[in-house]
Amino acid sequence: MADNAPANPPPQSDFPRNRLPTLFEVLSRRTLPPVDLFSFYIYMRDQQRSVDYLDFWLDVAQHMSLCRHYVRELRRSVLVGTPDLDRASKRSSGILEGLGDLSYSAPGPSMYATEKEKDQDARMSAFLREDRELHDSPASSDARQNRPSTNLSTPRELNTDSTSPPHTVARQDIRASAEKILYTFLLPGAEREITLPGSITQDVTTAIEEFGRDDPEVFDVAKDYVFQAMERDAFPGFLRMKALGNLIPPTMVMRLIIGLVSMFGGFWAAFILIFLDKSRMERLWLILPFTIGVYCLASYQYCLDPILALIGLSEYTPFNFSRMREPYVRKLLARRSVMVLAVTALVDAALCVLFILVPGKRL
Structure with a gap:
């Protein structure tokens, strides 16, 4: 076997299963992306x-x-x-x-x-x-x-x-x-x-x-x-990464860094605007850094980019995506994406309301 991932015709799921696949089904090429043999090979090579x-x-x-x-x-x-x-x-x-x-x-x-x-x-x-x-x-x-x-x-x-x-x-x-x-x-x-x-x-x-x-x-x-x-x-970690999420560790770390920087920038700008007694209309710009920060941190926490998951994409190498074709996994990730978006919207709204509506006081 060469060092490269196995090149085989796209597999076809042999039956509609309302569950996650087993390792034997993956190795038998009876599953579809993102839980197919190719994805498992990439996981074993790059992560495991x-x-x-x-x-x-x-x-x-x-x-x-x-x-x-x-x-x-x-x-x-x-x-x-x-x-x-x-x-x-x-x-x-x-x-x-x-x-x-x-x-x-x-x-x-x-x-x-x-x-x-x-x-x-x-x-x-x-x-x-x-x-x-x-x-x-x-x-x-x-x-x-x-x-x-x-x-x-x-x-x-x-x-x-x-x-x-x-x-x-x-x-x-x-x-x-x-x-x-x-x-x-x-x-x-x-x-x-x-x-x-x-x-x-x-x-x-x-x-x-x-x-x-x-x-x-x-x-x-x-x-x-x-x-x-x-x-x-290896297989439990593979399922967590590919069936419960759609991101890989390198881009998750990148999202963590972007999220922390955005949150720091949002808090810094919020306190500056409050202590300069800027109007609430000017403080509406705080929605931007807080939304980016909360979204990236939520993606890191759940190993899931909800927008990409809702359009059916899963990452297998940095910034390379494959379309999800396993029906049960796609439905599972769609439900998790809605939950992650709800959490993101709730936290983002709380932060924006707090720092936009709080009375300003010029120091």
Whole structure:
């Protein structure tokens, strides 16, 4: 996974939900801005400073999809028809036929998978382990030299009468994907090492380097651990920022500074005008600094710019906005915006009435 946010087609919400989304729905690309995967990636990168965990999750999910694609294409080739198979290949063929149609549903943590998906993933991992042993065995090498069409380990070598498109995933691609994840995220001193319990890292390293495994089950424990860590430590803050507000910390700090300066300027001008015994008409200008100050301070306090929220905009990087498309979030922010505007108007009116109507006295 590159350092940049994932570039994918705009997701579509799979059902109208009258609640905030879960982390699994966000990672599965089943949510819309401002609580989509792109926004979560930006949050993990800029605010949480732990985007490597999300990249690890996305790479493991991509590895799972790669394995499914490989097995799906291989199963299709086997079902179309192959020559006589040796006993090991027949076992592999039996596993393939028992898999059924592998869907391309988004890979997720084991606690969210249905029993059917768990069974399919377990069968797929079992096939990939047997397929690796078949591919690595000396007998299999001899068989491939004598009968190239009987090898089940490399889809590109299968000769079938299928009219389906050529295979795009080879067995070595799966191996390379597993090693890339290991060397990028898990080994001590890796380029983007993530912090996991030592036992998990050791088990994954041993399985890949010593036993040569590359099936998806190798990463199951690490994937679930990372998911739970993001769900516990990062996702609540993401929802607070994106579903209950529409501003990011840098611009919130800027609004705090502008609000404090405006309030200071308003109080300073108010006392000057009072002690110079200026008319109430002249003191009406105090509405300007007080309104700006109260509005900016309220935006900082609630992490929300109510005007931008009412027109459906949410900030994802400084002064860059995206349109809110998640219906429940938009309704929620609209209600909060009305409340923030009411508080702003009430405080602003109180300050203006106090300093405009109070009698002046020239010192």
